[in-house]
Amino acid sequence: MARILLVTQEKGGVGKSLISRALAEAVPEAPVIEVDASRRLVELEGRAIFFPMRADRAAIEKSGGRAARAEFDGLIAAMTQASLPTIVDVGANTSASLLALLADLAPDLKEAAVEIGIIVIATAEAGALAEAPRLMQIAKPFASARFLIENRVRGEVDGKALGKIADGAALTMLAEHVMEEQAVALYQAGGLASIPRLDAGKLNERHGLALGSRIRRDLTRFRLEAMEAVKPAAEWLVG
Numbered sequence: 001m002a003r004i005l006l007v008t009q010e011k012g013g014v015g016k017s018l019i020s021r022a023l024a025e026a027v028p029e030a031p032v033i034e035v036d037a038s039r040r041l042v043e044l045e046g047r048a049i050f051f052p053m054r055a056d057r058a059a060i061e062k063s064g065g066r067a068a069r070a071e072f073d074g075l076i077a078a079m080t081q082a083s084l085p086t087i088v089d090v091g092a093n094t095s096a097s098l099l100a101l102l103a104d105l106a107p108d109l110k111e112a113a114v115e116i117g118i119i120v121i122a123t124a125e126a127g128a129l130a131e132a133p134r135l136m137q138i139a140k141p142f143a144s145a146r147f148l149i150e151n152r153v154r155g156e157v158d159g160k161a162l163g164k165i166a167d168g169a170a171l172t173m174l175a176e177h178v179m180e181e182q183a184v185a186l187y188q189a190g191g192l193a194s195i196p197r198l199d200a201g202k203l204n205e206r207h208g209l210a211l212g213s214r215i216r217r218d219l220t221r222f223r224l225e226a227m228e229a230v231k232p233a234a235e236w237l238v239g
Contacts, residue, residue, distance in 0.1 A: 024044060025226075034051070075088075103138060123157070150162055192226065200216055
């Protein structure tokens with residue numbers, strides 16, 4: 001039975017790609033599927049399969065809705081054909097419609113020996129807080145495992161609110177990180193996968209020993225804490 005782990009949140013800017021990258025680091029043998037308007041996980045190169053979303057509005061109107069019905073067909077086919085634990089990074093404005101489809105397809109997915117897990121990301125931003133419990137409830141009837149990650153990039157979420165959103169799901173937290181601007185630029189250019197390959201000598205030569213050391217420590221801590229936040233989900237994914 002193939003296990004598929006979806007990283008979801010209807011709102012953009014909550015850290016879905018970061019969580020997907022952390023999972024990719026924690027489970028290096030897992031293929032990654034990216035569902036978004038444009039590629040983001042470019043550093044994963046051939047390891048990541050990209051499905052563009054959403055269906056073009058003109059095509060939807062022209063086809064009387066058929067384009068909208070079929071927009072996930074390629075993704076569903078990839079999920080049912082998976083032979084390894086697989087990570088799916090679901091872009092903004094796509095999670096709810098995909099989960100609703102998976103709920104409808106639950107008997108067929110079970111017959112195809114596909115097991116679904118879901119990560120929902122919550123932040124203190126009002127829109128993300130509103131969407132998180134909705135996604136959790138949509139997935140509850142069919143997801144074998146549910147995980148809630150609080151990303152404190154916009155501050156802490158009230159603990160009682162988090163407990164209600166989690167509704168029995170495993171809950172972890174990713175602290176807000178203050179990093180040197182040069183560290184942020186390196187992460188944006190190469191993702192988490194590039195951090196273990198940093199050359200300390202070159203960093204020190206370019207930025208000086210003190211700043212070079214801070215950049216390296218910032219990025220190393222950032223990567224490890226992101227991987228710690230996804231640890232329960234990664235453990236489920238590998239079974």
